[in-house]
Amino acid sequence: MRLSRRQLLLGATLAACSRGGARALRGAAASDLEPAFTELSAEFSAATGRQVVWSFASSGSLTQQLEHGAPFDLFASASTALIDRLRQHGRLLAGSQRDFARGRLVIWARPGVAAPRTLAELQRPGLGRIALANPEHAPYGQAAVAALRSGGLYEALRPRLVFAENVRQALQFAQTGNADLALTALSLMHGADAYALVPASTHPPLVATLGVVRGGDEAGATALGGFICGPRGQAILGRHGFEPVS
Numbered sequence: 244m245r246l247s248r249r250q251l252l253l254g255a256t257l258a259a260c261s262r263g264g265a266r267a268l269r270g271a272a273a274s275d276l277e278p279a280f281t282e283l284s285a286e287f288s289a290a291t292g293r294q295v296v297w298s299f300a301s302s303g304s305l306t307q308q309l310e311h312g313a314p315f316d317l318f319a320s321a322s323t324a325l326i327d328r329l330r331q332h333g334r335l336l337a338g339s340q341r342d343f344a345r346g347r348l349v350i351w352a353r354p355g356v357a358a359p360r361t362l363a364e365l366q367r368p369g370l371g372r373i374a375l376a377n378p379e380h381a382p383y384g385q386a387a388v389a390a391l392r393s394g395g396l397y398e399a400l401r402p403r404l405v406f407a408e409n410v411r412q413a414l415q416f417a418q419t420g421n422a423d424l425a426l427t428a429l430s431l432m433h434g435a436d437a438y439a440l441v442p443a444s445t446h447p448p449l450v451a452t453l454g455v456v457r458g459g460d461e462a463g464a465t466a467l468g469g470f471i472c473g474p475r476g477q478a479i480l481g482r483h484g485f486e487p488v489s
Contacts, residue, residue: 273321275428279483303380316459339455344485346449374416387426429484
């Protein structure tokens with residue numbers, strides 16, 4: 244099996260960290276968390292001396308990897324249901340499950356396209372394809388489909404929908420001109436202005452939830468989870484568009 248460049252870099256980084264002493268903590272996290280967790284793990288490492296190497300993908304894909312024994316220490320999902328599934332299968336440390344943020348779905352338009360202000364405006368003449376994460380394994384994709392169905396729009400728009408592996412790739416489809424619009428995550432909108440929030444009432448909540456993986460570095464992962472849920476982690480998540488869990 245050919246390894247991707249990211250997998251090769253991940254392996255090299257883990258090997259280097261292992262040679263330097265305590266190995267890097269291995270985290271698996273939903274794609275919408277990448278900008279926030281990149282900043283957050285840098286602060287965690289500065290405070291504790293522990294490095295963190297993340298694998299970002301759709302929550303469903305990472306859940307399947309964990310079910311097949313992937314050697315992660317901490318899992319942060321965009322779906323509470325997937326964390327529950329892993330807990331029921333005995334893959335998570337008992338009592339480690341914690342909700343830590345709430346994500347938001349947005350409509351983003353590529354440069355040159357006037358951004359729709361509402362879901363109904365996705366039907367505007369002249370608009371092309373709409374990218375979204377695959378609802379079969381991505382919580383943001385499931386939320387996007389639910390929002391379209393809530394407005395009675397899904398069947399009319401279905402011929403124009405383009406499914407990506409995860410919410411970040413959905414954004415990339417629009418950024419590269421392979422779609423005019425993306426239903427993506429607010430947390431990926433740093434520096435962007437051509438987007439509109441999708442009302443949270445139109446889809447199930449996107450509650451980010453974490454759990455410590457059994458058999459890994461349980462102590463280190465517990466410390467990292469505490470940092471994410473603590474004041475500094477919550478402040479970083481807020482700067483990246485996440486809302487607190489009430």
